Amino acid sequence: MKTLAKKLAQSLPPIRQWKGPKTAELLRSPGKFGLGQVPTSVKPDATTNLVCGFCSTGCGLNVHLKDGKAVSLTPSTNYPVNLGMACPKGWEALTPLESDDRATTPMLRKQRGGELEAVSWEEAMETFCGRFKEIQAEHGEESVAFISTGQIVAEEMAFLGALSKFGMGIKHGDGNTRQCMATSVVSYKQSFGFDAPPYTYQDFEESDVIILVGSNLCIAHPIMWQRIERNKHNPEIVVIDPRRTETAVAGTQHYPILPKSDLSFFYGLAKVLIDQGWVDRGFIAEHCNGFAEFETHVASFTPEFVQQQSGISPEQMLKLAETIHKGERVSFWWTMGVNQSHEGVRTAQAIINLALMTANIGRPGTGANSITGQCNAMGSRLFSNTTNLLGGHDFANEAHREKVGAITGVGAENITKELGWTYDQIVDGIHAGKIKGLWVLATNGSHSWIQQDKYSEAMEKLDFLVVQDMYSSTETAQQADLVLPAAGWAEKDGVFINSERRVGLVKKVAEAPGQALSDFNIFRLIAHYWGVSERFAKWSSPEAVFKMLTELSAGQACDMTGISSYQMVDEFGGIQWPCRAEDVPALSRDNQRRLFEDGKFYHPDQKAKFVFGDATPVLEDTDEEFPYVLLTGRGSSAQWHTQSRTIKSEVLRKLHPAEIYVEIHPDDAKGLGIRPNSKIKIVSRRSTVEVTASVTPSVYPGQLFMPMHYAKANKLTIASFDPYSRQPSYKFCAVNITVD
Numbered sequence: 001m002k003t004l005a006k007k008l009a010q011s012l013p014p015i016r017q018w019k020g021p022k023t024a025e026l027l028r029s030p031g032k033f034g035l036g037q038v039p040t041s042v043k044p045d046a047t048t049n050l051v052c053g054f055c056s057t058g059c060g061l062n063v064h065l066k067d068g069k070a071v072s073l074t075p076s077t078n079y080p081v082n083l084g085m086a087c088p089k090g091w092e093a094l095t096p097l098e099s100d101d102r103a104t105t106p107m108l109r110k111q112r113g114g115e116l117e118a119v120s121w122e123e124a125m126e127t128f129c130g131r132f133k134e135i136q137a138e139h140g141e142e143s144v145a146f147i148s149t150g151q152i153v154a155e156e157m158a159f160l161g162a163l164s165k166f167g168m169g170i171k172h173g174d175g176n177t178r179q180c181m182a183t184s185v186v187s188y189k190q191s192f193g194f195d196a197p198p199y200t201y202q203d204f205e206e207s208d209v210i211i212l213v214g215s216n217l218c219i220a221h222p223i224m225w226q227r228i229e230r231n232k233h234n235p236e237i238v239v240i241d242p243r244r245t246e247t248a249v250a251g252t253q254h255y256p257i258l259p260k261s262d263l264s265f266f267y268g269l270a271k272v273l274i275d276q277g278w279v280d281r282g283f284i285a286e287h288c289n290g291f292a293e294f295e296t297h298v299a300s301f302t303p304e305f306v307q308q309q310s311g312i313s314p315e316q317m318l319k320l321a322e323t324i325h326k327g328e329r330v331s332f333w334w335t336m337g338v339n340q341s342h343e344g345v346r347t348a349q350a351i352i353n354l355a356l357m358t359a360n361i362g363r364p365g366t367g368a369n370s371i372t373g374q375c376n377a378m379g380s381r382l383f384s385n386t387t388n389l390l391g392g393h394d395f396a397n398e399a400h401r402e403k404v405g406a407i408t409g410v411g412a413e414n415i416t417k418e419l420g421w422t423y424d425q426i427v428d429g430i431h432a433g434k435i436k437g438l439w440v441l442a443t444n445g446s447h448s449w450i451q452q453d454k455y456s457e458a459m460e461k462l463d464f465l466v467v468q469d470m471y472s473s474t475e476t477a478q479q480a481d482l483v484l485p486a487a488g489w490a491e492k493d494g495v496f497i498n499s500e501r502r503v504g505l506v507k508k509v510a511e512a513p514g515q516a517l518s519d520f521n522i523f524r525l526i527a528h529y530w531g532v533s534e535r536f537a538k539w540s541s542p543e544a545v546f547k548m549l550t551e552l553s554a555g556q557a558c559d560m561t562g563i564s565s566y567q568m569v570d571e572f573g574g575i576q577w578p579c580r581a582e583d584v585p586a587l588s589r590d591n592q593r594r595l596f597e598d599g600k601f602y603h604p605d606q607k608a609k610f611v612f613g614d615a616t617p618v619l620e621d622t623d624e625e626f627p628y629v630l631l632t633g634r635g636s637s638a639q640w641h642t643q644s645r646t647i648k649s650e651v652l653r654k655l656h657p658a659e660i661y662v663e664i665h666p667d668d669a670k671g672l673g674i675r676p677n678s679k680i681k682i683v684s685r686r687s688t689v690e691v692t693a694s695v696t697p698s699v700y701p702g703q704l705f706m707p708m709h710y711a712k713a714n715k716l717t718i719a720s721f722d723p724y725s726r727q728p729s730y731k732f733c734a735v736n737i738t739v740d
Helices: 004-011 022-028 121-139 154-167 182-192 202-206 222-229 246-250 262-275 281-287 291-300 303-310 314-326 344-357 377-383 398-408 423-431 452-461 519-530 542-552 566-572 581-587 650-654 666-672 711-715
Strands: 047-051 060-066 069-075 107-109 116-118 144-148 172-175 209-213 236-240 253-255 330-334 367-370 437-441 464-469 482-485 494-497 502-506 628-633 661-664 679-683 688-695 703-707 733-738
Touching: 107 121, 121 144, 121 437, 121 464, 121 482, 121 519, 144 154, 144 423, 154 172, 154 377, 154 494, 154 519, 154 542, 172 423, 182 344, 182 367, 202 222, 209 314, 236 246, 236 314, 253 314, 262 291, 262 303, 262 314, 262 344, 281 344, 303 314, 330 344, 344 367, 377 494, 398 542, 423 452, 452 711, 494 542, 502 566, 661 666, 666 688, 688 711
Parallel strands: 047 502, 144 172, 144 437, 209 236, 209 330, 236 253, 330 367, 437 464, 464 482, 628 703, 661 688
Antiparallel strands: 047 060, 060 069, 107 116, 107 482, 494 502, 628 733, 661 703, 679 688, 679 733
């Protein structure tokens, strides 16, 4: 098979002498050489707006260019998300692009145990495709898999999902969004009929009661907290969280429920509302199914039982129920404290049920609202080809396969009829010897995956591990047999879809270093070397793919057919789905839009469902040997996930402790003779980690808290998963403390 460089050389005489590494140069200047990816037009000395590449808030940032180089940024004052505000990560968003440890050339480990060596893109592609095909030939097509991310643009996610499953025969693939949002995806689908977060950020400013569950909004999503601070209704801010977090301190009511007692707590709260007559039975009868069965189910969750399970007294339960009842506009919000649980789906649905039974949905300042983690997790949910067929379609539906096959040009005959394995099942498949080759993109599972050592062991068992990333220094990249250098945020074009369903634009305002390519162009190379480039002829540029995605969305809840171009997204300051052609005129008047204003949901009968189930015990409870509960979560607004980017900024490094620490209550510390800032060891059934003790009443006796950003934290966690979403339960494991 001719290489892409040689094929191009036949048609473009001036570049006939280019080989190997020059393939990268060709692809990075696609307009010049007719390869179709023309970067967004940005003048060399200008200011342009693009969406931040860190969290799911999706803030607008003004990037200032001089001589074609991005030199600084400021938050956009007119972008409807952040309104001129930025968190520490946003201010430092350009810094990670300049890091010395950027992956700049393909690197190959030519022998087991050897060092990674620089190779050409031609050798990298021939090795990648050759090794994966060899593994499939020997062990079957299902013996290779991919694990992707919520960090790349939606066009790249769609290309990866289509190329891998419709071109390379890779059945099993999942994303690290499984770690943050899978629970909410399943919850919404079952309750509403589609994965549909109903809110707009304006609801933070319109509520008179804001209920935050397992969400330290001040730290995890500071711009959303600032939207709350703009609220002129003097709202009650209710925080339901085991820890006395920064958000709990700033709120007006705090309910420190015992870890993983959420489901019983919310069922008990529903019972109080029912017993007091504080439910809207008219709304329920007209717009919902299953309430009678739900009412029967929660009857046994008496205030006394709930106190035993959650630690919250009957008087406190009544106060909270009355707060909800008196509120005219009550909004419920949750993040990882709910999602990362052994029974997260049913807990999220218990919250959804509270919104439905009190008719707090479809109106300004209301809603059952999940907050996403990663910048493009919502895009991943719709267009990654993992939890559903592209655009929220069903792999098993023949009409859906025909639609997707025709619009994308891949042909329905090449589309599989079923989902592949989830992230945890892929890892288990590696340990079982069923998965022999793995392709990891823009994620660092050797740091972030639950029960970390088990994941790292899995990577060592693989016949061939490929890591495609901005950095060659991540824990996962260091284990790779092949590293493919990828461009990062602001070095390519595309869209992110944020928590409120807003499609926002990412623009190329900087060149990727060395021979690094956008993920989009890496996928184009792979399609060529795999021999399926003709099947993906329509996938010529990010905007061409974006137009396919909007066409795919036609008739779906996420209909975006009214969004005609990148320019339109840019001019409107992002556009929320759904956006059909008939919706466009209203955008100029109001660019904040919520779902279910007409009381119609996405099930065939247009009604929402009350979904519920039995509470289940945690996989690993405390005992005499391991008497403490370890909680994990975000530790600082200056840190992000595994710190592969935030650690590059000197400013951000100064805003959080450099070394891993654990929060311990003063009573527990006193009983063990632990002084502030002393070194102690946290021991679980899986590992022992030395940490610095932070003695603070922000955690309650018997509980510890450790930030997830430090690599050692997930040596302790246990591989426990929600049975419906397969999302890991990072928030509970049994540990002990040893003091030298």
